[in-house]
Amino acid sequence: MQGSDKKSIGKVTWKSPSNIALVKYWGKYGRQYPKNTSISFTLQNAFTETTVKYALKSEKTEGVSIRFLFEGVNNKKFEEKIHQFLVSIIDYFPYLKDFHLDIESKNSFPHSTGIASSASSMSALALCLCEIEKRITGNLKDEKQFLEKSSIIARLGSGSACRSVFPHLALWGKLDAVQNSSNDFAIPISENIHPIFQSFRDSILIISSSEKSVSSRAGHALMEGNPYAKSRYQQANSHIELLINAMKNGNLDDWGKIVEKEALTLHALMMASEPPYILMHPNTLIAIERIQQFRKENQLPVFFTLDAGPNIHLLYPDNIKKEIISFIDEELVPLCENHRVIHDQVGKGPEKID
Ligand code: PMV
Numbered sequence: 001m002q003g004s005d006k007k008s009i010g011k012v013t014w015k016s017p018s019n020i021a022l023v024k025y026w027g028k029y030g031r032q033y034p035k036n037t038s039i040s041f042t043l044q045n046a047f048t049e050t051t052v053k054y055a056l057k058s059e060k061t062e063g064v065s066i067r068f069l070f071e072g073v074n075n076k077k078f079e080e081k082i083h084q085f086l087v088s089i090i091d092y093f094p095y096l097k098d099f100h101l102d103i104e105s106k107n108s109f110p111h112s113t114g115i116a117s118s119a120s121s122m123s124a125l126a127l128c129l130c131e132i133e134k135r136i137t138g139n140l141k142d143e144k145q146f147l148e149k150s151s152i153i154a155r156l157g158s159g160s161a162c163r164s165v166f167p168h169l170a171l172w173g174k175l176d177a178v179q180n181s182s183n184d185f186a187i188p189i190s191e192n193i194h195p196i197f198q199s200f201r202d203s204i205l206i207i208s209s210s211e212k213s214v215s216s217r218a219g220h221a222l223m224e225g226n227p228y229a230k231s232r233y234q235q236a237n238s239h240i241e242l243l244i245n246a247m248k249n250g251n252l253d254d255w256g257k258i259v260e261k262e263a264l265t266l267h268a269l270m271m272a273s274e275p276p277y278i279l280m281h282p283n284t285l286i287a288i289e290r291i292q293q294f295r296k297e298n299q300l301p302v303f304f305t306l307d308a309g310p311n312i313h314l315l316y317p318d319n320i321k322k323e324i325i326s327f328i329d330e331e332l333v334p335l336c337e338n339h340r341v342i343h344d345q346v347g348k349g350p351e352k353i354d
Helices: 003-007 077-086 118-135 143-157 158-164 196-200 216-225 229-249 251-272 282-298 318-335
Strands: 009-022 036-056 065-070 099-107 169-172 186-188 199-206 304-305 310-317 341-345 351-353
Touching: 003 009, 003 118, 003 196, 003 199, 009 118, 009 158, 009 229, 009 251, 036 118, 036 158, 036 199, 036 229, 065 077, 065 304, 077 143, 118 143, 118 158, 143 158, 158 169, 158 186, 199 318, 216 229, 229 251, 251 304, 282 304, 282 310, 282 318, 310 318, 318 341
Parallel strands: 065 099
Antiparallel strands: 009 036, 009 351, 036 099, 036 169, 036 341, 169 186, 199 310, 199 341, 304 310
């Protein structure tokens, strides 16, 4: 298919990874804007691959027209969610009224592991939508503009997804100390960062894959009445500056202290919400104790972080992989559901598949 044909019919595929926050986004306002700045590692192995086939509608019909397959199967619940999302972003993509979209998505990681798929799936979809805009309108030819709009659209789908668009390390949220930072989209921040962070590893310990008792959406909303909210937002912003400095200097001790404090603060905020709730499991705490003990005894830079759930992300530099994998196998695997650990690492960001 050549030239103008691609303007009326075509197919695009993007693969986009998940990310793990080091300084957490927890609390939002307006059209999915963050109450504080956040930073994450972009992952490599946990990704979503999305293909969108687009075709000009044969008849003029009102509204958005899609079909959605997840892992080869029509999933009405996801289809309805994506339909609603696309209706909500017609102002960004007027072409959505004129085209029918066949969307097909699959994840690299197994279903129901407790790994949130919204960051990878929303960023993959956003990249496909921008790719189609580029094909049919000729806009977004500039790479920076393309990624910026993809990040905005991913943010509207699921806040933290906006960070997945960039390789290695991304920052989201306006902060005077960080040039070009914005609440609208994430920015890459790998420049001037110590190279040790470009090959960091993240072994995800699946403590439980059960559905969480309180969703992230509800958790963000509960920050509204949280008595510690204001000081939390200030703390997060000061953590950003400390973390960036530690990453420039390659100071793993300082870095790890902030990362672990962020994880525990996130869960402390949940426990201080109204109503309070706990997402950690007993094995989460046992694993944390074992990690801290192992670090002390072996003097090795291995640290944990947590998402809004019970699973642990074990973060460590690539050069101690051998020692850490033996530690995981001996002391942490027995604490995991079905002995499940997913080994991931910092990655190069999304990829267009031809
Ligand atoms: O993007 P959401 O709305 O699923 O929120 C993500 C929240 C955390 O994962 C807990 C933190 C973060 O910054 O990713």
